[in-house]
Amino acid sequence: MSKLRCLPLGLDFRALVVLFLIVPTAIIGIYFHGQKITYFLRPLWQSPPKPFIIIPHYYHENVSIETLCKLHGWGAREFPRRVFDAVLFSNEIDMLKIRWKELYPYITQFVLLESNSTFTALPKPLNFEINKDKFEFVEPRLTYGKIGGRFRRRQNPFIEEAYQRIALDQLLRIAGIQEDDLLIMSDVDEIPSAHTIDLLRWCDEIPNVLHLQLRNYLYSFEFLYDQMSWRASVHRYKKGETRYAHYRQTDYLLSDSGWHCSFCFRYISDFIFKMKAYSHNDRVRFSHFLSPKRIQERICKGADLYDMLPEEYTFRDMIGKMGPIPHSYSAVHLPSYLLENAEDYKYLLPGNCVRESGG
Ligand SMILES: *[C@@H]1O[C@H](CO)[C@@H](O)[C@H](O)[C@H]1NC(C)=O
Numbered sequence: 424m425s426k427l428r429c430l431p432l433g434l435d436f437r438a439l440v441v442l443f444l445i446v447p448t449a450i451i452g453i454y455f456h457g458q459k460i461t462y463f464l465r466p467l468w469q470s471p472p473k474p475f476i477i478i479p480h481y482y483h484e485n486v487s488i489e490t491l492c493k494l495h496g497w498g499a500r501e502f503p504r505r506v507f508d509a510v511l512f513s514n515e516i517d518m519l520k521i522r523w524k525e526l527y528p529y530i531t532q533f534v535l536l537e538s539n540s541t542f543t544a545l546p547k548p549l550n551f552e553i554n555k556d557k558f559e560f561v562e563p564r565l566t567y568g569k570i571g572g573r574f575r576r577r578q579n580p581f582i583e584e585a586y587q588r589i590a591l592d593q594l595l596r597i598a599g600i601q602e603d604d605l606l607i608m609s610d611v612d613e614i615p616s617a618h619t620i621d622l623l624r625w626c627d628e629i630p631n632v633l634h635l636q637l638r639n640y641l642y643s644f645e646f647l648y649d650q651m652s653w654r655a656s657v658h659r660y661k662k663g664e665t666r667y668a669h670y671r672q673t674d675y676l677l678s679d680s681g682w683h684c685s686f687c688f689r690y691i692s693d694f695i696f697k698m699k700a701y702s703h704n705d706r707v708r709f710s711h712f713l714s715p716k717r718i719q720e721r722i723c724k725g726a727d728l729y730d731m732l733p734e735e736y737t738f739r740d741m742i743g744k745m746g747p748i749p750h751s752y753s754a755v756h757l758p759s760y761l762l763e764n765a766e767d768y769k770y771l772l773p774g775n776c777v778r779e780s781g782g
């Protein structure tokens with residue numbers, strides 16, 4: 424008898440526990456970690472893209488260009504193609520200098536466009552113009568363009584980004600790009616190695632469009648995340664056809680072609696600017712993510728600024744990349760200008776994670 428009477432009571436108690444403990448905990452949990460939960464389940468709702476056809480890459484400084492072209496199954500040309508390097512610029516001053524010094528010997532025209540608006544419609548200074556004196560070495564080969572932002576609040580940032588890329592197409596025509604010239608399409612911090620561009624300008628039957636596989640670094644060359652940055656691409660320019668883009672455009676990917684150093688900034692203030700300005704600004708879910716002290720701690724640990732899970736398509740890859748990136752102590756095969764000016768860029772080299780606060 425007593426058992427029967429206890430049962431409804433017990434049920435009530437459990438119902439109360441669910442109502443007042445588990446439900447609020449779950450709601451708080453989803454509020455703070457919702458993004459993590461959906462990312463963790465990503466392998467279930469999204470299948471991986473079609474794999475790339477990876478082209479093996481051969482290089483040694485003492486091997487002739489004829490031999491290198493032949494190793495790739497290509498012929499060597501009698502004279503090299505002209506090469507255009509085009510970027511949309513925001514605030515990556517140091518990366519731009521390292522990039523242009525790396526590529527300098529092989530570039531016909533450096534093409535740079537900057538806007539007074541971020542992709543997220545915040546006003547920004549014309550950082551390139553302000554720092555122009557650091558780039559005098561490219562002056563005779565520079566086509567520089569400015570574009571006014573449209574400042575449409577609450578618009579998807581990818582629309583402003585697309586608008587700026589269309590303007591870059593026009594700037595390339597002003598720079599004098601011609602049929603079959605090589606065009607590098609990549610963000611400032613996606614730096615092809617000089618020998619990769621030299622190979623592509625000298626060899627004959629390279630694919631019309633080719634993605635470059637770059638080593639992915641975060642914060643500096645101390646944190647090597649993986650080898651699989653692929654968005655940078657090189658095009659043999661076709662009039663009326665080639666459009667400046669930063670998404671997947673072909674299946675071909677040339678292995679080991681350079682470096683992609685994300686969030687490789689000198690000043691903490693640059694990190695904060697970038698976190699607010701770029702197209703994924705929705706990742707700044709809490710204002711404490713912008714605290715300089717927290718940012719500095721994350722940089723030294725190699726941990727994610729947004730407290731997010733790795734964006735991977737399989738549980739195996741995701742779990743393998745969870746947590747901070749291990750420290751790397753290799754500074755072998757980095758851009759030469761970086762090593763020749765190591766004192767000035769020491770924050771990019773292993774063992775120097777502490778940043779200046781900046782303006
Ligand atoms: C590269 O070639 C130069 C000149 O022919 C030679 O002195 C040097 O030893 C070579 N280096 C390597 C690593 O083979």
Ligand SMILES: *[C@@H]1O[C@H](CO)[C@@H](O)[C@H](O)[C@H]1NC(C)=O
Binds near residue numbers: 539546570571572
């Ligand atoms: C951005 O540039 C455009 C064109 O030069 C100008 O008309 C506009 O006033 C500028 N806006 C800001 C916020 O600086």
